Amino acid sequence: MIEVKDLTYHYRIDQPIQFPDFSYQQGQQALILGESGCGKTTLLHLLSGLLKPKKGFVSIDGKKLNGLSGAQLDKFRGANIGIVFQTPHFIEALSVKENLQFAQTLAGNKKDTEAIKSILSDLGIGHKLNDSVKSLSQGEKQRVTIARALVNQPKLILADEPTSALDDKNCRAVVKLLKEQAKKNNATLLIVTHDNRLNDEFEQKLKLS
């Protein structure tokens, strides 16, 4: 489903970041672990095509991201990849529903309020549908971030440190939600983190150094 080979990136040419080769099948769930600064966010941006590798490739469903133009990449990402970013960012002037509808439109899909209601209800925030995102608590914002990553039923879900700011209870809840939602859609789930609390939750682990 996803394959990474010879992947190298650098922000400064004298400081290359090399990543190990790996591949995961459709529906697999894995943790990508590593200390702060080792390149986790960089890897996630490479996997989603937000950064272009200096060497090597990322291939998703047999399609090498390097070969796609900017516009093709945007479309491919919208249709196939859901990203849970480290810090939630929404269009503040819009409601939860409108933010999620916007994500559907961006991916080239029709607005589907029923699908939005269903995901929000799975995430325990169905009653927040028409609320302004500005009015949400941090934990609720985190759930809307997850909802936005899932709303287009992506084949691949990438999450960047989704639990590092959460207490133990919410940490367990967010991991459970991500795993359940990925399973429901048979999506591949990759979580990059330095949160060791997630260690026991996943059989598949990849360590970056």
Ligand SMILES: Nc1ncnc2c1ncn2[C@@H]1O[C@H](COP(=O)(O)OP(=O)(O)OP(=O)(O)O)[C@@H](O)[C@H]1O
């Ligand atoms: N825009 C940038 N310009 C220059 N260097 C950068 C940039 N972004 C990241 N780096 C450097 O690249 C390395 C990897 O950064 P990255 O953010 O991928 O690490 P990380 O493992 O996600 O860290 P953390 O766990 O602290 O978020 C770090 O040394 C960082 O300082």
